Amino acid sequence: MYRLYPAPAQAERLRRWGHTCRAVWNLALEQRIYVLQQRGRCLRADEQCRYLTQARHDLDWIGELPSQTPQQILRRLDRAYDNFWNADHPARFPRYKKRSARLSIPLPGQAVRVRPINRKWAFVRIPKLGEVKFRLSRALGGDVQNATVTTDASGRWSISFAVRTRSPAPLANTLPPVGVDFGVKQAAYCSDEAQPRLMPPTLTAGERRRLEGLERRKARQVRHAHTHRGGRHSIRLQKTLREIARIKARQARRRLDFTHKLTTDLAKNHGLVGIEDLRVKSMTASAGRGSRKAGLNRGILDNTPGERRRQLAYKCPRYGSVLVAVVPAGTSQTCGRCGHRDPLSRTDRDSFRCVKCGHGDDADHNAATVTLHRALRMADDAVCRRALR
Structure with missing residues (x-):
């Protein structure tokens, strides 16, 4: 996974695309559940792609996505169903994605182009978005098969590549068990x-004190929102939640x-x-x-x-x-x-x-x-x- 640095306009567009991808997943899952309950058969990505073509013409917010992205979402839904039906796989039945879930935008390998700048930086060309700079923390090591753009709770964008390597099979490891x-x-x-x-420690002493103070501030602001604003979050409360998410995302990265x-x-x-x-x-x-x-x-x-x-x-x-x-x-x-x-x-x-x-x-x-x-x-x-x- 590589850190992505989109421009402000690009980041806003990626954010819209992420929520659109979430909506396409939820709609496709709802359609499959409805057809299974009403007609007793299972839809697959090949059949849903025909409906998707019409939806791209009728709905501008779906048509804004790169054409291959909704198809990738349907294929991922197929994989989720296959894992659920596989008795040896621990996956549960596919679930709807919440608005607060991590945004994810899948792209096939032929839709992206990687252009290195130097040893540490490179550009990735994304359809309908242009070139976006990312940190080349390590070499790709093979041919790009697909890419996924994601964001975490703190708003940091990342891109991951699935690559096909041509490395030979490793020799048996003879070191002690x-x-x-x-x-x-x-x-x-x-x-x-x-x-x-x-x-x-995944947090320094100062970060821990900062997090505790933010949690107390959040409790006061949430209580005030429920008492005086009918539960609506104020701008200050949203800022507090973003600060908490940023610290916890940093903690999760260190743990990983x-x-x-x-x-x-x-x-x-x-x-x-x-x-x-x-x-x-x-x-x-x-x-x-x-x-x-x-x-x-x-x-x-x-x-x-x-x-x-x-x-x-x-x-x-x-x-x-x-x-x-x-x-x-x-x-x-x-x-x-x-x-x-x-x-x-x-x-x-x-x-x-x-x-x-x-x-x-x-x-x-x-x-x-x-x-x-x-x-x-x-x-x-x-x-x-x-x-x-």
Whole structure:
């Protein structure tokens, strides 16, 4: 993903396009649901494109989009349905996009042209918009297949490219295996390391104080809006919300940067990476406001275990390593040396001492060791199954 720097007029037009893309998605989804309920059949992108052609002539706000963009939206809706019907995919039924959702404008590869300026900057030519400058933070590395222009909560524009590379298949990674325990107090504990890996603070002390002050100001302004303005947001309240969004977007970028560095290191320097097959949605089920469970949920989500697994799933094959997700049940109660499982082995939150063999260790490091043993057994079983075929 590359930082995009559109001119003010270009940014305003991109913003209109983003809301139009959201409306096209919602209309196409509503049409599919209606046809399924009334006629018992499923619409696909090929059929909806015929209606789209007429809509572009009748509705100026749809006709303003580049001609290929609505077609890309319909194809993405097809992919969302295919993922929902796939029993092995965790995707849910496609949902409507809210106005507050992140704006996204898809474009096919043949519609964009990239023109480098120097080692650090380049122009991308977008239909009906012209050339837009972006930061060339790294080389594209292949032929552009499609591009997507997005914006975050703080209003920063970015563009991402899907490229086709011609790199050969990587060699098998022969480095030692590792088991990883993703925690709450620490980012990760690796079975081959004596100390946990900690995520640096995502906000400085000054930014944290600034955010707390903005949250208090927001509460006062929202209360005033409901009391005196019928719930309508004032210009000052909108400015406060933008400032909060800007700080939280910066926090999210720092968290994602650490996650990329962590997963790249694990995939690159280990031949096998064993992790727990966590059900994050169930682990972070809703709790009462202000309860201890709500604080635990925030701690789990702040460490992004689902995003780490997603990144490892595509980075491990890239570096020739293997990702194995093991059953997480009992990893915190099982001894990493003798394999005996007993709840009494957890002497407290941070310590583990086996009641059978007396092995003592940090609880999270012991869980990482158990995860590694289970991952190695699963990998051996998979090899044996392939040999018997």
